[in-house]
Amino acid sequence: MPELPDLERFRTYLNATALHETVKRVRVPDTRVLENVSAPELDRSLRNREMETVDRHGKFLFVRCQDGKRRGGIDLALHFGMTGELAYYKDDESAPEHPRVVFDLASGYCLAYDCPRMLGRVRLVKDRDAFLRAHEVGPDAMEIGEGAFREGLGRYRGGLKSFLMDQSRQAGIGNVYADEILFHARLSPKAKAMRLSRAEARRLYRSMRRVLSLASERKGRRERFPRTWITPRRRRDDPQCPRGCGSVQVGRVNGRTTYWCPGCQEH
DNA sequence: AGTACCACCTGACGGC
DNA sequence: TGCCGTCAGGTGGTAC
Numbered sequence: 538m539p540e541l542p543d544l545e546r547f548r549t550y551l552n553a554t555a556l557h558e559t560v561k562r563v564r565v566p567d568t569r570v571l572e573n574v575s576a577p578e579l580d581r582s583l584r585n586r587e588m589e590t591v592d593r594h595g596k597f598l599f600v601r602c603q604d605g606k607r608r609g610g611i612d613l614a615l616h617f618g619m620t621g622e623l624a625y626y627k628d629d630e631s632a633p634e635h636p637r638v639v640f641d642l643a644s645g646y647c648l649a650y651d652c653p654r655m656l657g658r659v660r661l662v663k664d665r666d667a668f669l670r671a672h673e674v675g676p677d678a679m680e681i682g683e684g685a686f687r688e689g690l691g692r693y694r695g696g697l698k699s700f701l702m703d704q705s706r707q708a709g710i711g712n713v714y715a716d717e718i719l720f721h722a723r724l725s726p727k728a729k730a731m732r733l734s735r736a737e738a739r740r741l742y743r744s745m746r747r748v749l750s751l752a753s754e755r756k757g758r759r760e761r762f763p764r765t766w767i768t769p770r771r772r773r774d775d776p777q778c779p780r781g782c783g784s785v786q787v788g789r790v791n792g793r794t795t796y797w798c799p800g801c802q803e804h
Numbered sequence: 805a806g807t808a809c810c811a812c813c814t815g816a817c818g819g820c
Numbered sequence: 821t822g823c824c825g826t827c828a829g830g831t832g833g834t835a836c
Contacts, residue, residue, distance in 0.1 A: 538828080538829060538830080539830090540830095569812095569813090596830080616830085616831085617830090618813085618829080618830055618831080619813090619828075619829040619830055619831095620813090620814080620815090620828090620829085635814090652813095653813090653814060653815070654812095654813050654814050654815075654828090654829085655812080655813045655814070656812070656813060656814090656829075656830060656831075657830085658831090672831095692805095693805090693806090694805060694806060695805080695806050695807075696806095696807095699806080699807080702830090704830090704831085711829075711830065712828095712829065712830085713829090772828095791807075791808085792807085792808070792809075793829080794827085794828075794829085
């Protein structure tokens with residue numbers, strides 16, 4: 538489930554592979570992932586452009602595509618839904634299984650946007666900030682300051698889990714990392730955001746930063762997460778709290794599968 | 805301003 | 821074997 542740390546992995550990956558390469562052609566094996574552009578338009582817009590820079594904001598990846606002869610660049614905006622990823626390869630036999638958009642590069646390599654469950658989206662964006670505003674995407678979760686974070690919390694009438702996952706407050710946190718952050722902060726997913734003390738709000742902010750940055754370092758690979766984390770307990774029968782206080786609860790909070798330890802996550 | 809619920813999607817998995 | 825239901829999950833729409 539691509540969340541901020543996974544998006545960081547994709548950013549690093551693209552940086553190390555297709556960056557500075559020129560698009561020769563864009564193929565779209567499945568047009569359903571295209572949002573505001575047709576397949577021919579996408580091809581026409583990106584052909585002969587160089588993938589110049591790649592940035593992440595929340596769960597979006599923006600690839601700046603530039604053409605020396607044409608004025609102005611354009612951003613390719615990738616969202617990975619729940620199962621998307623990138624693949625860079627030369628031979629067709631190493632192609633991924635569900636390529637939905639494939640960028641053929643001048644070097645002979647391909648960059649594929651692979652998205653088995655089709656929940657991701659590919660778009661062209663002229664003005665990144667306007668796009669983020671239009672889609673109500675707030676500051677990136679690794680960029681937002683403690684003050685702004687606490688202010689958002691104080692005004693939010695719902696529970697902590699839905700607050701953390703609300704992309705308009707801070708962008709990048711999904712279902713899995715929301716649980717991990719709350720576990721670290723020792724706060725219940727159902728606790729009311731507005732009711733947190735200053736110290737609790739600070740704890741939540743620090744947990745968010747610690748979890749997201751360590752997870753990004755570990756490339757979002759769950760098998761590399763510390764054993765003290767709750768994420769590796771997901772999808773196990775009878776998951777136990779890493780702090781040794783007994784069974785982890787599995788239930789639904791705001792309609793999402795939620796793992797938490799009632800023993801150490803108060804409220 | 806939240807929440808609840810559905811739709812979009814497909815692969816994996818359990819039950820029969 | 822193979823069919824069916826259910827689940828996973830991010831986003832976005834609608835009703836309340």
